[in-house]
Amino acid sequence: MPANLRDDYDRDGFIIHDAPLIERDLVDRASEGMDALRRGEYETGVPPQSSYWNPGDPADKLCKIELPQLASRAIMELVSHSDIGRVAAEITGADMVQVWWVQLLGKPATTPGQEAATRVGWHQDRQYWGAWEADAQLLTAWVAVSDVAADAGPMRFVDGSHRWGLLDRGDFYGQDNDALKDEIGAPDGETWAETPAILPPGGVSFHDCQTFHASGSNHSGEMRRSFAIHLRTNRAEPKDGKRQGLTQFIDDESRCPVIFGALS
Numbered sequence: 267m268p269a270n271l272r273d274d275y276d277r278d279g280f281i282i283h284d285a286p287l288i289e290r291d292l293v294d295r296a297s298e299g300m301d302a303l304r305r306g307e308y309e310t311g312v313p314p315q316s317s318y319w320n321p322g323d324p325a326d327k328l329c330k331i332e333l334p335q336l337a338s339r340a341i342m343e344l345v346s347h348s349d350i351g352r353v354a355a356e357i358t359g360a361d362m363v364q365v366w367w368v369q370l371l372g373k374p375a376t377t378p379g380q381e382a383a384t385r386v387g388w389h390q391d392r393q394y395w396g397a398w399e400a401d402a403q404l405l406t407a408w409v410a411v412s413d414v415a416a417d418a419g420p421m422r423f424v425d426g427s428h429r430w431g432l433l434d435r436g437d438f439y440g441q442d443n444d445a446l447k448d449e450i451g452a453p454d455g456e457t458w459a460e461t462p463a464i465l466p467p468g469g470v471s472f473h474d475c476q477t478f479h480a481s482g483s484n485h486s487g488e489m490r491r492s493f494a495i496h497l498r499t500n501r502a503e504p505k506d507g508k509r510q511g512l513t514q515f516i517d518d519e520s521r522c523p524v525i526f527g528a529l530s
């Protein structure tokens with residue numbers, strides 16, 4: 267890995283590791299696992315957590331399934347990949363990296379002009395993560411399972427926005443990203459500059475919990491497939507030491523694997 271990735275992460279609030287970190291065979295097996303979950307088939311016998319998308323939902327709805335690794339062994343293998351932990355540790359300088367939540371994300375392909383709520387609105391992850399202490403070091407590894415080219419509705423990051431503080435003005439489910447961008451606005455002296463995360467299957471982007479990001483419609487003709495793997499380092503503690511909501515499983519490494527170092 268280039269030595270300057272940590273500097274890039276500190277400066278921009280994200281990195282785009284477009285050299286695949288996950289081998290193709292595992293990506294393909296996790297993709298099959300994704301199809302099984304979409305059919306409501308859970309090979310471990312354990313369903314995912316309660317989710318925005320459920321089997322039988324319309325084909326043109328954004329597919330978002332919580333903790334898919336509980337239901338599929340291949341998805342668990344993918345989210346536990348040691349190279350994700352290694353890169354996350356390298357860019358944060360951490361001694362320990364743990365997966366604490368995962369989302370399966372399938373963005374259906376639509377045609378221009380088609381009415382479908384498949385976009386992801388500008389937001390900072392941190393606005394949804396109140397179960398962690400305010401200074402917790404949290405980030406996301408977003409693994410491309412399909413080819414995420416410019417026409418597939420890639421994530422877009424706002425360069426350096428992790429340094430803008432928690433503005434709490436975004437909306438993951440928002441569909442009008444121009445209006446949201448105007449509402450959020452760059453703070454005085456800052457510029458709103460966007461970088462798309464173009465990734466091949468197995469490529470991974472990493473973003474800080476305060477980095478603004480969004481994604482548009484997918485016009486590639488194929489579903490855009492990915493996993494958003496939410497990570498904490500040894501510098502992240504749950505709020506008031508409580509296990510609740512999104513932190514409820516962090517003491518259970520069979521659900522929340524440690525992928526670099528060890529829990530102290």
Ligand SMILES: O=C(O)CCC(=O)C(=O)O
Nearest residue numbers: 371386406408421481494
């Ligand atoms: O998949 C997307 O377009 C957005 C995902 C996201 O918001 C995240 O991984 O934090």
